[in-house]
Amino acid sequence: MNDERVRAVLARLREHHGDGLETAITTAQVERAVRTVLDDVASEEIGEENTMHYGEEKSRNDFADERAGYLYGCMDPGDEMILDVLAVLDLDAVPATATTDDGDTVREKGRTFDGEDADTARAVLASVRENHVAQAAGRYARNADDPDSRATVYVHTDAVPAGYADYQVSGVEWLPTDTQREIIDELTTRPNATTRDLADAVGCTKEHARETLQRLTDRDLVERREGAGEHGADVYQADGVEDVVGEVVETTNDPLCNPNRWSLAICDLHTSPNADTPAGTSSSDVKGRATGDDPPPDRGG
DNA sequence: AGGTCTGCTCACCACAGCCT
DNA sequence: AGGCTGTGGTGAGCAGACCT
Structure with a gap:
């Protein structure tokens, strides 16, 4: 966990x-x-x-x-349950093994199987x-x-039956470390900053500050102006980075085809067209997206 | 002065295996 | 079922070198 x-x-x-x-x-x-x-x-x-x-x-x-x-x-369910099922089906597969540096044979990680019917073993497990x-x-x-x-x-979880989920998202992609949070906090306290400004303020290397800012820039949470600072330094400006913790990422799958089914889009506060919704509506608003002609129900299905 | 790349250390995490 | 431990992988953080 x-x-x-x-x-x-x-x-x-x-x-x-x-x-x-x-x-x-x-x-x-x-x-x-x-x-x-x-x-x-x-x-x-x-x-x-x-x-x-x-x-x-x-x-x-x-x-x-x-x-x-x-x-x-x-x-x-463990190896034994899978092996029992294979035995009942008169099939043959064994838990995959790996060799350690000491030459010991151990169970391979990931609940994998070897043998003629390894595919069936994987299917039973799934x-x-x-x-x-x-x-x-x-x-x-x-x-x-x-x-x-x-x-x-x-x-x-990634153990979802094919076609079972109405909507699939990639989940939590990144959570900032303490140092990265400090860099973010420092950036939000000033109108703009260079990597050296932030590195000096936080007490880390400028390279680490730059990598953190690059990551935020890639997510459109920080604006970068190349060469805008003294000596041609890149200048960074907070652009929604205050809410980086707990950012909900873009949804990934296609709309559903059946008109009697409804899908959900979890919207990023900073890209949502309804980001200015009234107080009481969450920044992580979950919105029903109609795939048919009828208006969506009050809540997603 | 700046940005970028490389390689290293260390902490954390996931996992398997063992024991109670 | 739950707790503990050892191990390998991964990523954060950092220093140093290099180039602009």
């Missing part, structure tokens, strides 16, 4: 949903940790009843009426993971007879 990335995502989702997002499903190993992070960003007590883990999702209907949910990670993720997402909006029963479920 990457605490900071989970925190960045949950903080943004809470900004948008407020009290509407207070449940999560993850692995048993990190369930308590995810609950703690959710507790922190929610600034309220998140009880044990508000989280569940893969394995118990088929027997609990607690989240049926929730309007939003968060899934993190996927379960790992099937187990994806089925649990799908089952977990299905804990929400369970009143099939109620047209108002719907929920937005954010699935933070």
Whole structure:
């Protein structure tokens, strides 16, 4: 579990949903940790009843009426379960191994398999993971007879069944370190600065300051004017960098084709055409994007 | 004075394996 | 299931060299 990335995502989702997002499903190993992070960003007590883990999702209907949910990670069934399935199918594959510098043979990382039926082993593993993720997402909006029963479920894992997600985003791409935050903070306190200005102020090398500024420039969060300073130095100016922490990246997949389905676009505050929405509308606003002719529902599906 | 490139160290993270 | 440990990979941070 990457605490900071989970925190960045949950903080943004809470900004948008407020009290509407207070449940999560993850692995048993990190369930308590995810609950703690959710507790922190929610600034309220998140009880044990508000989280569940893969394995118990088929027997609990607690989240049926929730309007939003968060899934993190996927379960790992282990080698033996996969090998048992292969044996039943009369197929042959073995856990892949690697050799250490000492000449020892160890299990290769990544739950990989070798052998004639390694592809099937990988498919079985993916099937187990994806089925649990799908089952977990299905804990929400369970009143099939109620047209108002719907929920937005954010699935933070790469173990999603093909075609299952309405919309896919690349997730948290970068979280600044303490030094990088200092550089950002320093830049926002002055109208503009060179790499040397910031490096001297923060106490790091100008090269590190330059790399940080380059990264921000690439994301259109900092404006760079080449050679505009003394001695031909590049001059940098904050251009929305104040909100770099928790930046939500551009969505990646194509619109859905069916008119009865709706997709969600998580908009960057600085590129959103509705960035000047009234107070009370979150900077990380989640907007329904219609793919048919009808107006979108109040919330995404 | 500036920017850029390279290579190094170190801390952190993900993962497998082991133990309780 | 949960906790702990060892290991390899990755990226941040930095120094120094080089060129403009």
